[in-house]
Amino acid sequence: MNTALELKQITKRFGATQILRGVDLSVREGERHALIGPNGSGKSTLFDLIAGRTQPTSGHIVLNSIDVTSMPAHRLGRKGLARSFQTTSVFTGLTVCDNVRCAVLGSRTATWKDRWFRSSVIDEAAHRVMTAIGLADRSDALAASLSYAESRSLDLGLALATGASVLLLDEPTAGMNRAEAARALALIRETTQGKTLLIVEHDMEAVFALADCISVLVQGRIIATGTPADIAADPVVRSAYLGELP
Incomplete structure (x- = not known):
């Protein structure tokens, strides 16, 4: 199976503070890969690097066999990467439909003819x-x-509407009750x-229910990668x- 996303010896330093210390991570095509770790381990920083919000101090990020290390977020979208945020990021003054239409208009698959002359294509998507x-209703x-849960669903929908093949999901169940x-x-x-999928999530029940593979980030380093069963037993x-899992 091909590799969709690969991180090679990623480091990140803010002044004298080193956050990431040589992170190697490989996510296969079609895999649901969870990234877990305690607060302060560097998960959000790593997500920001992958999503093009900031650049690593050293190392390389490869997306679908293309080195995208220095590529800004808007160009990464054209290369097949989309991100949902821990804090829901939607246009609250627009309708649900108009939010999704905005994402479709910026998608990889929308042509200039669709944008200018074929609004029905955008509406259908x-x-x-x-x-x-x-x-839909x-x-x-x-x-x-x-509602909060509906807003989170819309946030996911905006990522899906871009047509991206690789999705970064930042705590998709944060703030939700069990149901x-x-x-x-x-x-x-x-x-x-x-x-x-590359998912950051603190809810271990959600992680073990969803992920095919889990990597554990502690103090800026990956200390283990494996199946949920492997990680639970490590x-x-x-x-x-x-800690001790139930």
């Missing part, structure tokens, strides 16, 4: 996404009126079939982060 995330509602989290996980499984991981 937006409707498919809204149906997939369960918000809320298409005319302002995003500000959505909401279960529905969110089911939605992610259903809507991201065939896509590559004594080093237990000591450094997980």
Whole structure:
């Protein structure tokens, strides 16, 4: 299986403070790969580097066999990478439909003819996404009126609407109760079939239910990578982060 995303000896320093200390990470095409670790381990910094919000001090980031280390976020979108945020990032003054249409208009697959002359193509693509995330009946509602769980679904929909093959999901179940989290996980499984996911998530129940592979980041280093069963049984991981799992 081909590698969709690869990090090679990534370091990041802010002044005298070193956050990431030589991170190597490989995510295969179609894999759901979770990145876990205690607060302050460098997960958010690593996500920002991958998403092009900032650049590593050293090392390389390879996306679909292309070195994208210094590539800004808007260009990464054209290369097949999309990100959802821990804090929902939608246009609250626009309707659900218009939010999704904006994402479709900026997608990799939307041509200039679609944007200028074929609005029906954009509308149809937006409707498919809204149906997939369960918000088709809320298409005319302002995003500000959505419940928290619905807003998180819309945030996922915006990432899906870009047509990206690699998705970075930042704590997709954060702030949800158990029932909401279960529905969110089911939605992610259903809507991201065939896509590559790198997920940061603190809810271990969600991680072990969703991930094919887990990497553990502690003090800026990957200390273990393996299947959920491997990670649950790893004594080093237990000591450094997980504690005793039920």
